[in-house]
Amino acid sequence: MKLWGKQKLWRNALPVICAAMLTLYSSCAGRQSALDPAGPQSLRLSRMWWLMFWVCTVVFILVMAALCEALRRARSRARPEVEPIAERKITKVIAGALGISAVILFILMIADFMTGRAVYSQPQNALQIKVYGRQWWWEFQYGDPQPSRRVTTANEIHIPVGRPVMLQMTARDVIHSLWVPNLHGKTDLMPGYQTTMWLQADRPGTYRGQCAEYCGHQHAHMAFLVVAESNEQFNAWFENQCRAAHSPIDASQQRGQQLFMTRGCVMCHQIRGTNAGGRLAPDLTHLASRQTIAAGTLQNNHDNLGNWIADSQHVKPGNRMPPSGLNGEDLQAIVSYLENLK
Amino acid sequence: MRSLPRITTAITIIASVSVWAACEREHRRFDDNPPSAAGNIRQSELQPGSAQLEASLPGPYEDNAYAVSEGKRLYGWFNCVGCHSHGGGNIGPPLMDDKWIYGSKPENIYATILEGRPNGMPSFRGKISDQQTWQIVAYVRSLSGQLSKDVSGGRDDGMNYKPSEQSTKKEQPKSKMAEQP
């Protein structure tokens, strides 16, 4: 009866814990998962994780076994044992256990150094991209010898599969942290510092990244996409990005463009090929070619675009885009204009 | 020990009372629609004399630190710096002194931004929202220490060309028309 509480406890807790632990194996896949590596670095990091995981699990089980055995003995015996000879024996056991722990830790440390060497090595012929973290979106600038081809885009980058990409990063306002779990760990973007990291995707796919350093109201909605695709697709995409924006093709779009130029939009946004030259908000030259809007918050489709322009503060309270006050005809016009910016 | 509950209850009462008068300074107003001052703009422009007398519409963000800081950001974003510099003035008149050509009251500044003024001040009507305008108004007034110190902003994270707004001493605005006999 004395042990009722404890037995009940184990009966309840253990299955739950075990179930929870098992879930670790299952469903690691995902487009924002550290355990679904898509690049050489995240692959190494996930190997490191599994090494750690197994070592720690074994240690955990061993210690728990020792605990249970200790409890079994301590329960059964009539009076405590204290005679010094046995105590000294136990001291030796403890010394041994400590020694083993030290060895394990040392091995893990070595493993960590090896992983580090591989992960931080400098890649060859990397694609250069400048990254600027801003509250609460990402600005990307592709490096290129000719200034005309230094494409600026926002919240979505395309990279060729198998080619390393070097990111040179800094923050325009507060500290942010760039993290694409499927490709690599995170690195901070800090005002006054220029940090670098490189990524590489070994299989095509769309991987989601998110800001990992608390950066204010909309830290939760500061995501972006990395689209890894074949070289041809990438070049096609890049060529398209180099072009100026498409001009309106019908009356409604005409109207939309005119609204864009006369209303607030032009104060912050840039559309290359028009006289909208704002550099304070995402470059919209090829908005329609992106999968998401509002820094990975909404799917880029007709309705979302409309809602966002009409009342962005409802979707992302505190973000820097003021409510446009547009509605009805005007809203439709401006949306149709933007949807044309492929 | 026995008086501990007494004390705590007293504190909670004080606290909950003060919630009613919760600090306007700290509200983060993301999307509210401040009144468009369109009504008395014209007046204060055309008949400044009377405008001085009549009860003037207070700026909605005079006590809101968040709005002031947003105003500061927009002041930079919309390139007010280009002409007014960081308040010291250059092409445009300085904003941190006590001289106010078109009046120092919130709605005067609001009108100035919205309608523009002769000799270069462009009109931002339709370009920036009412809320943004009022935010800029609040910031511009903080430049000459018109707002209370706990609302005005501190130093910038950047080159500091002037003392921060909260350490700017309050100028007594002299409107140009006011100077006329």
Place this chain on the structure above:
Amino acid sequence: MKREDLTIDVSDLPVYAFGARSLMWWGTLGMIVIEGTMFALLIGAYFYLRGRVPDWPPNGLPPQLRWGIVNTVVLLASVLPNIWYQRAAERKDLATVRLGLVISIVFAVAFVVIRFCEFRVLNCHWTTNAYGSVVWTLLGLHTVHLITDLADTIVLTALMFIGPVDGKHFVDVSENAFYWYFVVIVWLPIFAVLYLAPRWI
């Protein structure tokens, strides 16, 4: 079980003691360690910031030595009266203690005055740049210690003149001297950092 069998009679022990035997000494030491840590960290911050910019001080010239040196001399000299009245306190020689305290007050006041000259001729303002900020903070923090210990000494002196003085208060006097030594010793690294480091390192 009778309690009289084994007893340790401590009724003859003194009711106060000087130096490391007394609680006060340990308390003071605790405060000294805390503030020492504070100064050490601030000096650390000073060199950290220095490492972040190409030239140091950023605006070129290091602070003038004159007042700094005068200050250091005064401060070092002020140790003597402190040693003097501390010894006297342990002898419970009230007259000497009074005199020593007054003298050390004079020294402290002189130091505070000179310190303000020091601030006046400083080569920067705290809003100039990070260098100015850290210099002012370092100097300011030390000044705060000076002033608090000065006030402390004044109150203690008043007590020595007015109050009925017990042995316990002589302990307080000697701890006061102990704290003053800290204020003096901690100044030397600060002086080196503020005045010499920009010149020599």
Place this chain on the structure above:
Amino acid sequence: MTPGEDAVKSPTDFSDSVDVQRERRQLAETWREPTGLVGWFSCVHHTTIGRRFIITAFVFFLLGGIEAVLMRLQLARPENRLLGPDLYNQIFTMHGSTMMFLFAVPMMLGLGIYLVPLMVGARNIAFPRLIAFGYYLYLFGGIFLYFMFLLNSGPDNGWFSYVPLAGPQYAPGKRADVWAQLITFTEVSSLVVAVGLIVTVFKLRRPGMSINRIPLFVWAELVISFMIIFAMPTVALASTCLILDRLIGTHFFNPAEGGDVLLWQHLFWFFGHPEVYIIFIPATGIISAILPTFCRRKIFGYTLLVLSLVATGFIGFGLWVHHMFATGLPKVAQSFFTAASMMIALPTGAQIFCWLATLWRGKLVVKTPLLFVLGFFFNFLIGGLTGVMLASVTLNQQVHDTFFVVAHFHYVLIGGSVFPLFGGLYYWFPKITGRMLSERTGRWVFGLMMIGFNLTFFPMHQLGLKGMPRRVYTYLPGLGWEGLNLLATVGGSIMAVSVLLFIVNAFQSLRAGEAANDNPWGAGSLEWATAAPPPVYNFARLSVVAGHDPLWDEFEKQPVVTGVRSDLREVLVTTVLDAAPDHKYLMPDPSMWPFLTAVATTGLFVGSIFTPWAVVIGAVPVTITMIGWFWPKRREQEEQAAAEHGHHSGAGKDEGPVGGERPIWEGQA
């Protein structure tokens, strides 16, 4: 087994002769705590102040818990609009700051204030007025924070308050200053308490309690007191710099003017990491106090345990950079900190092994306190192992700032610290209140907390690995996070129930709980040698200590110290190493001044958020109150004179410890 069944005969029972009773009455009169409202603010006995610390800290624990529940509700489903970003950010900041600065540290210090003097057999703590001052500052700091929170001025930059987000440009208003000033309040409070504890342990130990006989809980409190003294000034300095930046425009953290944003992180984590051990080490002390009692044997490996405590204290200062692995510091430096961070697993491991050995060789008596300790083993081991994972700079780059880290440090802080704490509450409740907590309810509390806790935080490991960052007020559907978050929320509510159940249990016991005898568990340390609850003078009979479990070491046969006056608040001061009687010291009387000084200081602190002049103006009342504090009152004068009267021969003369090197009592005993 009913409590106290196998309890040793309490020493307070067999000293019942008439003169003893007279002495007790006189002691009670001498050490009496003042009553009434004014009296309430004048109390200086460590049991009173310690109890206040514990209760206040527990209240803040509940507030922080409510905030935690709110956060879990917000995160229960994606794109939830229960709390907006603004409120959520305030709440997660309040939660962190409350739990760290207003619950964990004060709670551990409160336990220390209450127990350390009892465990070392002193009649009061050193510098009791300073301790009282520390309490009021802490209380006012907490009230200040929550008052501002109700005014919608709650800090919203996280408990780490990184610049530039918390700097003048990006944190308008006074929210960030409120946080920074809360730090000042709590740091000053912790620092003065730490000094008091250290001096108590060094100078006020019962004769015979040489350095190698100090109870492990006292060792733990000693170690964290030292850590506080070296760690807390760092964050106090950092928050001061932050306030200066925000208020008078200094440039410590402004890159454009030679400042640096990483300086903040270095300063903050140089405090922030030791902070974790400041919270964890006392918990190990609690375990080392509970285990021997319920294993009915001395702790195994006393020396090793002490050494590992000290080692942890030292290494704890060498790991702060592992909170900054994502900032791209030089890789060499990072490797060093990886090594240090892994090394600290060794002393902790040593402790766990010693406890296992104690269990292994003991005779188990299963009571609620022990259950919590067993729960500790399970939870803390998980937390410790994930800690080893986080020490790896490479793996850290994946899981840093994700829910994996949230899971990790909750396993360390709740599993490693709060579980032993609750064990400790069940263990010492009888001593503090004179009533037993219900064993039956206790087991329910434990069971629910165990399940709730693991349900809440275990899924977070996986959330982190699946890419969910920390400090997000919401998340998008379709990333595979919904289920786990819901699970965590469910677990959170179970945990809340367990805490509520504990409160019910506590109130029931206070009202109609089974009365506890002096030593219900039959424990070995000195606090059980006095009545429950302890009288204001703690001990009438000052028996010499002959081992690190005095009550198990033929306590009744030990010699007794006489000659400490009972008509004055006189205590015996002993030598640092072998605790030989050195001299006597007159403890201060109750006084209102610490309270008044705290009020004045509060005025200064709060004012200085709004204007720098508050420091100058506020200094005046602070100085006045401090003079009032220091200036001897007539009564004190008389007592001091009385104490020193008749000792003119000995007084002041530096004759060494009585009996020279060999303490007199060794000869006699």
